Amino acid sequence: MRIAALWALLLLLCAAGFARAQPAAPPQLPAPRIGVVTMGPGDIFWERFGHDAIVVDDPAGPGPVSYNFGFFDLDEDGFAARFAKGEMRYLLVALPLEEDLAYYREVGRGATLQWLDLDPVQARRLAADLAENARPENARYRYDYFTDNCATRVRDALDRALDGRLRKQLEGRSSGDTYRSESLRLAAPAPWMWLGFDIGIGPYGDRALSRWEQGFVPRRLADDLRKATRADGRPLVASEIELLPQRQAAEPMERAWPLWPWLLAGIALALVALAMARRSPRTLAALAGGFWLLCGLLGAVLALGWAFTEHRALWANRNLLLFDPLCLLLLPGAWALLRGRTPSPRFRALLVAVAVLAALACLPLWLQAVPQRNGHWIALLLPLHFALARCWPRPSRA
The missing domain is CATH 3.90.1720 (endopeptidase fold (from Nostoc punctiforme))
Structure with a gap:
């Protein structure tokens, strides 16, 4: 028993020495x-x-x-x-x-x-x-x-x-906000940027986030x-x-954009076009040519963005029906009218086609599955497209 006790004491002393020989764990630094x-x-x-x-x-x-x-x-x-x-x-x-x-x-x-x-x-x-x-x-x-x-x-x-x-x-x-509403709110101090976002963003941007x-x-x-x-x-x-401190202009707040000013502006432009067709047809042809050039170029950008880019916000944009690339085909007719000549027979057909396609932009307003907030552009441009189609009737046969 005495020998066993000595062995036990020896083992305890060895264990204590081994424990003292272990290095202490380094203190952990505070977290960032x-x-x-x-x-x-x-x-x-x-x-x-x-x-x-x-x-x-x-x-x-x-x-x-x-x-x-x-x-x-x-x-x-x-x-x-x-x-x-x-x-x-x-x-x-x-x-x-x-x-x-x-x-x-x-x-x-x-x-x-x-x-x-x-x-x-x-x-x-x-x-x-x-x-x-x-x-x-x-x-x-x-x-x-x-x-x-x-x-x-x-x-x-x-x-x-x-x-x-x-x-x-x-x-x-x-909160009911969308990619469009947030983009337009933040772009509001720069009108050109506001217009670019509002015309360019398709139905992708009108889903509540x-x-x-x-x-x-x-x-x-x-x-x-x-x-x-x-x-x-x-x-x-x-x-x-x-x-x-914020020394520049602060971030804009939300702002409502009523429809009625756009509709009034569209009706006024249509009435002016109809009046000019009787009194100054060449001036109207020059103004209409500029309008068709702008619509055609914007429509071409929207179409190319949908077909060839990864800008998903541009895809399936129904403003293509209002800013129609077909308007570029109306430019030769505008040039002929500006020179006092009769445009080709295709000119009248293209005018009617552009107006009908613009009217089709109204249809998706009731398709709530994939809405697009472009009613204000319809209110502005649809009356003008129809007025221009009415200004130049089909030429009578000799």
Whole structure:
């Protein structure tokens, strides 16, 4: 028994010595802070929608880093061709937050930072994913205005860190806004941009969006982050600070566009055309030629965009019936009328065909399965198309 006790004591001493020999686990560094910085709109057309980025403030790093998904290179080979075809490529760039904010400070665009209350595991995972994504071989992505832009990339990265909780909170809610309404609201300060969006966006842009889909607008995403919660019910946004004041014009608010001014304008233009046909037919021919040229060119752009590009927002656009490419075939007749000559017999047939096709644009208004908000363009252009078809009756036979 004495020998057994000695052996037991010896084993205990060896075990204690082995335990003391093991190196102590290194202390775990604090998790990085994660935030979302949202920038206000600017003057350049690609700045109208605002911008955002994810901020990672690692205690072991030199300072807050901005992960910005909004970079593109205008001098890149083939950029213009890819832009026309809807195959643009943007990239994620990681840079110091102060360096990223320098441009916005210079031009007077505001910036607000929302610090998020993420678990340490979530914060570390998100920081690691962003660092990997920002590597040169991973940084580029296929850009889409509505479904894959700088704001949706921020939204999706946060949702992955939250194990899908952000999407669950936003997907079942809707404010009734659409891609068209949001685009027109933000483009309103630039009339040419407003017209381009309203004419160019087809039925794709008129479906009511969920709040998740509406996150393609940076300010909408920032608003929803304020209302989002963690799994334990606490608010997702821990604090919010203004980094830069908005010195440029603020983001426009929603605005209703009544139909009646468009209808009155369309009827007035039709009456003027009918009056000019009797009093000054050559002047009317010159004005009609300019109108047909504009309609034909716009229609050609819409048709080519549908047939040959990946701009899904342009597809199946019913404005093709109003801005009809067939109008280009009316130009020789307009030139003949301007010179006081009788146009070819096909001219009258084309006039009637253009007017009938414009009238067909009314039919889809009742097809609620795939609606398109273009009633105001019908109200403006349909009376004019019919008036021009009435101005030049079929020539009488000798």
